[in-house]
Amino acid sequence: MWVIWEIDGQPTLTNTEFIDYPRRTLTKPVGGGIWHIEGTYNAGYPFCDLMIGIPHLRVNIVDQNPYISVFDIESERSDFNSNGLAILCPTECIVHEVLNGEYSVRMKHPMDEDGKWKLLLERNYLKVLGQIFTIVQVSRDYQAHTVDVTAEHVFYQLSDGWIFEGVLDDQPPFIAGSTGEEVLRSIMMMSTYYAGSDAHSFLFQYGSDITGISYLREVTEGMTPVAAILGSNGLTEVTGGKLFRDNFYFSVNTEMEDSEENAFDLRVGNNLYGIQQTVDVQSMVSYLRITNGWGAYWACSWAPSSFPIRQIPHNIVRSLRQPIWDIDALIQYASSYFWRYCQPIIAYKFNISDSINNPVYEDISKMYRYKVGDKGTVTDERLGGSVYLEITETEKDGITGRTLSFSVGNRRSFTRPTNLPAEVHVAEIQPEVKSFVWRDKNGLIISDVNGAVLHTEVDLKNG
Numbered sequence: 001m002w003v004i005w006e007i008d009g010q011p012t013l014t015n016t017e018f019i020d021y022p023r024r025t026l027t028k029p030v031g032g033g034i035w036h037i038e039g040t041y042n043a044g045y046p047f048c049d050l051m052i053g054i055p056h057l058r059v060n061i062v063d064q065n066p067y068i069s070v071f072d073i074e075s076e077r078s079d080f081n082s083n084g085l086a087i088l089c090p091t092e093c094i095v096h097e098v099l100n101g102e103y104s105v106r107m108k109h110p111m112d113e114d115g116k117w118k119l120l121l122e123r124n125y126l127k128v129l130g131q132i133f134t135i136v137q138v139s140r141d142y143q144a145h146t147v148d149v150t151a152e153h154v155f156y157q158l159s160d161g162w163i164f165e166g167v168l169d170d171q172p173p174f175i176a177g178s179t180g181e182e183v184l185r186s187i188m189m190m191s192t193y194y195a196g197s198d199a200h201s202f203l204f205q206y207g208s209d210i211t212g213i214s215y216l217r218e219v220t221e222g223m224t225p226v227a228a229i230l231g232s233n234g235l236t237e238v239t240g241g242k243l244f245r246d247n248f249y250f251s252v253n254t255e256m257e258d259s260e261e262n263a264f265d266l267r268v269g270n271n272l273y274g275i276q277q278t279v280d281v282q283s284m285v286s287y288l289r290i291t292n293g294w295g296a297y298w299a300c301s302w303a304p305s306s307f308p309i310r311q312i313p314h315n316i317v318r319s320l321r322q323p324i325w326d327i328d329a330l331i332q333y334a335s336s337y338f339w340r341y342c343q344p345i346i347a348y349k350f351n352i353s354d355s356i357n358n359p360v361y362e363d364i365s366k367m368y369r370y371k372v373g374d375k376g377t378v379t380d381e382r383l384g385g386s387v388y389l390e391i392t393e394t395e396k397d398g399i400t401g402r403t404l405s406f407s408v409g410n411r412r413s414f415t416r417p418t419n420l421p422a423e424v425h426v427a428e429i430q431p432e433v434k435s436f437v438w439r440d441k442n443g444l445i446i447s448d449v450n451g452a453v454l455h456t457e458v459d460l461k462n463g
Helices: 077-081 154-160 180-190 225-230 235-239 327-341
Strands: 005-007 013-015 069-071 092-098 103-110 125-128 131-141 146-153 174-177 205-207 215-218 242-246 249-253 265-267 273-280 287-291 297-301 317-321 345-351 375-380 385-397 403-412 433-437 455-459
Touching: 103 125, 103 131, 125 146, 131 154, 146 154, 154 225, 174 180, 180 205, 180 225, 180 235, 180 249, 215 235, 215 327, 225 235, 235 249, 235 327, 287 327, 297 327, 345 385
Parallel strands: 205 249, 265 375, 287 317
Antiparallel strands: 005 013, 069 125, 092 103, 092 385, 103 146, 125 131, 131 146, 174 215, 242 249, 273 345, 287 297, 297 433, 345 403, 375 385, 385 403, 433 455
């Protein structure tokens, strides 16, 4: 028998075998012999009260973990909405993410009869926990019949480009901007990707909420765009910005995008085990002087009124040199450096018994998500109370999504126990002197007949 589906004048999808519409709509309560649907009953499935002996459905919704899939090297962005070449069945898959650092996958896959392991090729893609990773290393063990794969987040494909230094005697190009958005735009526009007509690459989107900066970096040596963002004297180092990566989008914000405040409240000895605590003062600096090589310098230190004498007995003096001719950019770099190193490091690493999918915690409305960039409280009586720290590193099971371990800290904080709190001491920076280099109308540095750079020096202590 043929059934013809059609759209009537309502318009409503119907077919030739449907019964006629009732003359009036059903009203509650309906009779026991009527099949009907109630969204809050029988898990939303149809039921009939008079169907004796047929139990009502009790369906508990179980979240489906994202599939781990492999994609071809020539995949387009839209292809990642599918399951790709195959859904993989790894025996182990670890996702490792570090704040402003590594974001990678380590996976072990059997040499299965279906031949999925043959798709694990260099530069193919993996999709794990909703993120795309480029396979960069494959190791095949034919005796153990396994394939070990290392992949890095697709963001790192930006490292395939290059920012060239100046040629011969030309003045070096420079990366500059008064906002994070401008600096990122400068980096992306200066990046070169030599490719033929058949080359395949992705277009990345980016953003930043950082404002009020004076960033200027001469490109005296070539570098990758990723190094310009994350490397020494890069955007994140100078501004303290946090890198967020979500497939083909990234941002460098004052606080990591999509992060949460008060995301966890961890109590050492209660809900945590496998705890490793680190307090490090080896790299600490309390007095810093920076010079640019053209006669300008700037120095800062803890002001006497706020010097933490009970934490350190005397100043720890350091200096460094950065070839930055713009004095505001020089101060920007020096201030950022001082704030990164003016206090000791406190850090914790936890191997955690994750409560995700644990029925003991099913009534908790907001489960800890342990995500890089999230901030929360760690209570440790050995430090005299609580510290407010940021998650800086996580290891997650790419198969189940559960957190295996995470680190909080790499946060500089005074941590002397018993009678002193473990809070970050608020420093009053005391600058010394800054010098203004003379430049002509074209922006070139002016020197005297002996080659000495002309500059004006201002003593900030005396106004």
